[in-house]
Amino acid sequence: MNRAYFLGAGPGDPDLLTLRAARLLADCAVVYAPTPFEETFAAHLEHKTVLVPFNYYFRELLDLVDLQLESGSVAFLVPGDLTFYSPFQSLVDALGDRAVVVPGVGTANAAAAHLKKTLDLPAVCNRAILASPRTLGDTPGAPTMGELAAPGVTLLIYMNNIPLPELAAQLRTGYGRSVPIAILHRLGLPGEEVVQGTLDDIVGKVGDRDFFNLAGPDRRPALTLVLVGESLAAVTDGRWWDHRREHIWKLRGAE
Numbered sequence: 001m002n003r004a005y006f007l008g009a010g011p012g013d014p015d016l017l018t019l020r021a022a023r024l025l026a027d028c029a030v031v032y033a034p035t036p037f038e039e040t041f042a043a044h045l046e047h048k049t050v051l052v053p054f055n056y057y058f059r060e061l062l063d064l065v066d067l068q069l070e071s072g073s074v075a076f077l078v079p080g081d082l083t084f085y086s087p088f089q090s091l092v093d094a095l096g097d098r099a100v101v102v103p104g105v106g107t108a109n110a111a112a113a114h115l116k117k118t119l120d121l122p123a124v125c126n127r128a129i130l131a132s133p134r135t136l137g138d139t140p141g142a143p144t145m146g147e148l149a150a151p152g153v154t155l156l157i158y159m160n161n162i163p164l165p166e167l168a169a170q171l172r173t174g175y176g177r178s179v180p181i182a183i184l185h186r187l188g189l190p191g192e193e194v195v196q197g198t199l200d201d202i203v204g205k206v207g208d209r210d211f212f213n214l215a216g217p218d219r220r221p222a223l224t225l226v227l228v229g230e231s232l233a234a235v236t237d238g239r240w241w242d243h244r245r246e247h248i249w250k251l252r253g254a255e
């Protein structure tokens, strides 16, 4: 049976494609690639039919994929991967057994790698929360970003639509003090910019750069991820390593 492969494509750099995804992509003559993947993956898309999935209404797209599956397998390049905030769930569900999901490098993973920080550091951070102000809702009682922010939390904010001064103020209330923040714009894509600071100085450091597409006519969520929390700047020594060596690893026979 021909398949529709939903390939976790990573944040945009084709070097982050898994070997499995690269192999499956090479086998598909039809590829759905959201912008800007048709550019960054150009070398992998030569001689293929490349379509933008968001140019179609759902039923139209499903009918087209049905037709294409009669002649061969079809690939979807999934930004990051399907785990968080992927718009492809309805297609995966509708295609049922014909859909195959291949994991990839999520933007969260690429951000942690860029910062060279684990986001859950013992004694510094005891939980990480992924959230987007776009999906929290604005009904009375809906949680705010400020309510999710708290000491010990690393917060990953997708698709932010709150102006930065307001966001920083909300987060500062939640954390109760200024903590590190990183704004990671277009990771792995042309135009990549990363600004690191604290809740107190980030607004000045960003200046008039519109990292969240809030000023212009393009209201689509920007390719910008925000990370906040003590773990971003924490430096750890070898004590936890030795603690684990003594109490966990050694007992399992690691010598």
Ligand SMILES: C[S@@+](CC[C@H](N)C(=O)[O-])C[C@H]1O[C@@H](n2cnc3c(N)ncnc32)[C@H](O)[C@@H]1O
Binding pocket: 011, 012, 079, 080, 081, 082, 083, 084, 085, 086, 087, 105, 106, 107, 108, 157, 158, 159, 160, 184, 185, 186, 187, 188, 189, 221, 222, 223, 224, 225, 226
């Ligand atoms: C619809 S969500 C898709 C997330 C994706 N499924 C993932 O695994 O990363 C889109 C949001 O992900 C983040 N994002 C996606 N690609 C990014 C990139 N290359 N650089 C920074 N943030 C990115 C941004 O917050 C953007 O608004």
